[in-house]
Amino acid sequence: xxxxKSILSRIVFLHVVAVVITSILMSLALSWLLSYATNNxxxxxxxxxxxxxxxxxxxxxxxxxxLKLPQDLLGLYSQPYGRYSYAVIDGKxxxxxxxxxxxxxxxxxDTGSSDVEFLQQRRGDATVSGASIKKTVGDQIVWIQAGExxxxxDVLIDxxxxxxxxxxxxxxxxxxxxxxxADIAIFRRALRPLRQASEIASKIGPTRTDLRLPTEEIPxxxxxxxxxxxxxxxxxxxxxxxxxxxxxxxxxxxxTPLSILRTRLDLLKDEKMSEALRQDVDGMAHIISQLLDIxxxxxxxxxxxxxxxxxxxxxxxxxxxxxxxxxxxxDVALLGVDxxxxxxxxxxxxNRAIRNLAENAINHTAPGTTVEFVVEDNGTVSVADxxxxxxxxxxxxxxxxxxxxxxxxxxxxxxxxxxxxxxAELHSATITLENRRPKGARFSLRFMPLRS
Amino acid sequence: MRLLVVEDNxxxxxxxxxxxxxxxxxxxxxxxxxxxxxxxRTTFYAGLILDLGLPDGDGLTLLRDLRHRNNPIPILVxxxxxxxxxxxxxxxxxxxxxxxxxxxxxxxxxxxxxxxRRPGSLVGSSLRIANLExxxxxxxxxxxxQPQVLSARETAVLELLMRSKGRVxxxxxxxxxxFGHSGEVASNAIEVYVHRLRKQLSERGAKVQVHTIRGVGYxxxxxx
Numbered sequence: 001x002x003x004x005k006s007i008l009s010r011i012v013f014l015h016v017v018a019v020v021i022t023s024i025l026m027s028l029a030l031s032w033l034l035s036y037a038t039n040n041x042x043x044x045x046x047x048x049x050x051x052x053x054x055x056x057x058x059x060x061x062x063x064x065x066x067l068k069l070p071q072d073l074l075g076l077y078s079q080p081y082g083r084y085s086y087a088v089i090d091g092k093x094x095x096x097x098x099x100x101x102x103x104x105x106x107x108x109x110d111t112g113s114s115d116v117e118f119l120q121q122r123r124g125d126a127t128v129s130g131a132s133i134k135k136t137v138g139d140q141i142v143w144i145q146a147g148e149x150x151x152x153x154d155v156l157i158d159x160x161x162x163x164x165x166x167x168x169x170x171x172x173x174x175x176x177x178x179x180x181x182a183d184i185a186i187f188r189r190a191l192r193p194l195r196q197a198s199e200i201a202s203k204i205g206p207t208r209t210d211l212r213l214p215t216e217e218i219p220x221x222x223x224x225x226x227x228x229x230x231x232x233x234x235x236x237x238x239x240x241x242x243x244x245x246x247x248x249x250x251x252x253x254x255x256t257p258l259s260i261l262r263t264r265l266d267l268l269k270d271e272k273m274s275e276a277l278r279q280d281v282d283g284m285a286h287i288i289s290q291l292l293d294i295x296x297x298x299x300x301x302x303x304x305x306x307x308x309x310x311x312x313x314x315x316x317x318x319x320x321x322x323x324x325x326x327x328x329x330x331d332v333a334l335l336g337v338d339x340x341x342x343x344x345x346x347x348x349x350x351n352r353a354i355r356n357l358a359e360n361a362i363n364h365t366a367p368g369t370t371v372e373f374v375v376e377d378n379g380t381v382s383v384a385d386x387x388x389x390x391x392x393x394x395x396x397x398x399x400x401x402x403x404x405x406x407x408x409x410x411x412x413x414x415x416x417x418x419x420x421x422x423x424a425e426l427h428s429a430t431i432t433l434e435n436r437r438p439k440g441a442r443f444s445l446r447f448m449p450l451r452s
Numbered sequence: 453m454r455l456l457v458v459e460d461n462x463x464x465x466x467x468x469x470x471x472x473x474x475x476x477x478x479x480x481x482x483x484x485x486x487x488x489x490x491x492x493r494t495t496f497y498a499g500l501i502l503d504l505g506l507p508d509g510d511g512l513t514l515l516r517d518l519r520h521r522n523n524p525i526p527i528l529v530x531x532x533x534x535x536x537x538x539x540x541x542x543x544x545x546x547x548x549x550x551x552x553x554x555x556x557x558x559x560x561x562x563x564x565x566x567x568x569r570r571p572g573s574l575v576g577s578s579l580r581i582a583n584l585e586x587x588x589x590x591x592x593x594x595x596x597x598q599p600q601v602l603s604a605r606e607t608a609v610l611e612l613l614m615r616s617k618g619r620v621x622x623x624x625x626x627x628x629x630x631f632g633h634s635g636e637v638a639s640n641a642i643e644v645y646v647h648r649l650r651k652q653l654s655e656r657g658a659k660v661q662v663h664t665i666r667g668v669g670y671x672x673x674x675x676x
Binding site: 252253255256258259260261262263264266267278281285289315318319320322323326327329331332333334335336370373 | 532553669
């Protein structure tokens with residue numbers, strides 16, 4: 001069975017069906033009423049004619065009856081005109097008077113009939129329809145019949161009846177159209193809040209769990225659904241919050257025991273052993289702070305008025321990571337513009353993003369090579385290494401949380417680049433990743449520059 | 453020099469005490485805000501090491517309270533909270549410095565020293581990298597315990613680098629350190645001094661290396 005995909009098309013279809021049925025029934029009813037009314041008028045007129053014929057009946061002293069019609073009535077019933085006719089019948093069914101040429105009754109005499117009767121009778125090609133009334137003249141009971149040849153019926157009335165279907169047909173079409181247009185307009189209007197709600201709904205995601213669908217303008221019929229969805233979102237948000245808080249709490253809780261461990265190692269006499277263990281602790285601390293960064297970023301709302309000098313942030317990061325790089329026999333260099341480059345965003349967040357790119361680059365660049373930071377005045381900062389580069393099929397994977405090309409390689413959590421991506425998202429910045437020739441990768445972050 | 457450590461984790465408090473005592477400080481340890489607040493009203497300490505998460509409240513309230521009473525005691529905050537807002541809030545509440553757990557004891561000592569503004573008065577007044585030593589009290593460099601004669605500017609650069617051991621010193625910092633804020637500095641002047649210092653150190657057999665980080669600054673480290 002055919003099913004409508006949209007409520008609008010369903011309503012339009014049902015409405016067309018309803019209007020078609022209604023217009024058929026309406027025209028049938030109207031035409032029935034019209035013919036009923038015209039018949040009624042006809043019957044009444046015939047009855048009146050019979051009465052007026054009866055008024056000219058007189059009983060003569062010999063007991064016979066005399067009919068003396070005035071001139072105007074005679075004209076009405078004249079044979080050439082042929083439209084109206086009358087007959088007077090006595091109790092025995094004999095025809096006393098008749099306007100018809102063959103001196104016949106209009107309708108078969110039925111002496112048992114009541115005072116007034118409406119009858120119809122075929123006479124040759126014509127159909128005569130009329131009334132028969134009972135009247136007592138002198139001491140005789142007579143029936144006076146008056147009739148009209150239907151073939152000659154009033155042309156005006158015939159026209160009305162004949163035109164009726166066409167007229168009604170023409171009226172229903174514009175009514176149908178007006179109704180449909182009104183329907184569509186009403187429906188679209190009623191659906192507008194739903195469209196707005198769906199726009200809002202499309203923005204809801206793991207990073208925006210605070211949004212709710214508006215209920216004020218939503219039609220009552222759908223409101224309960226929308227409210228139910230909102231309550232479902234409340235529960236989801238709560239779930240997300242619990243998970244986020246758990247990550248943050250767990251990371252916090254790990255920090256104090258790690259501090260104890262770290263301090264114990266710092267106080268250890270065996271320098272060689274403590275150095276190796278210290279590196280392990282630092283690695284663990286790194287994972288914990290990245291987990292916290294992610295938990296924080298998931299609920300971070302950026303202040304739109306904040307601005308940052310990309311150049312000085314990049315310099316801070318380069319200063320911060322340089323000892324790390326040197327310790328691994330690698331180098332860093334900050335190139336590009338010397339002037340401040342102001343962009344929209346949080347300096348702390350930008351620092352974290354660039355730092356993660358830098359740590360990633362230092363991890364991957366070959367020993368003896370330099371990781372290059374380049375700041376451009378269009379709001380771009382790029383970090384380039386001399387490492388193996390990124391294969392095409394891995395270009396999307398590397399931004400996923402906990403993804404690592406080589407899980408055995410120490411010092412990598414698989415969280416760094418997903419932090420970078422999240423910060424870029426928050427700042428509406430674009431990340432580009434390209435491979436360098438002969439080898440190496442370049443990650444670029446392009447922020448929105450502020451023109452001052 | 454007496455410091456107050458407010459830390460509720462007994463083990464960490466004990467280890468900190470040990471580490472700080474080794475570095476020549478005298479240490480008192482308290483574990484609640486209430487005790488700390490009471491003791492600080494009557495006893496003078498050279499510095500306060502304050503943990504934020506304490507059993508009877510947030511260390512930040514003590515911090516605000518102290519600053520409200522115009523107590524200028526140098527305060528170093530230790531915390532497990534490392535979020536951006538936590539850090540900003542901590543510093544706004546009047547902390548002089550902020551260390552996120554877990555931290556290196558060395559880092560804590562370095563920050564503390566910077567806060568106490570009394571370089572040279574403590575154990576560790578001489579800074580050492582490999583066979584190079586720099587005595588901050590009489591500003592004397594020695595290699596393999598042999599005192600070395602360096603020019604005033606070379607000494608100044610070396611002192612700054614040694615004090616910032618393990619960290620990058622920006623070119624601007626070197627400029628400010630040597631020339632102050634006054635006077636025009638030739639654009640390559642710093643590079644010239646660093647170059648000379650590097651040459652002197654290597655000629656005299658110091659097993660250290662002065663790295664130039666392009667676009668960023670300089671860093672002294674053990675030679676590899």
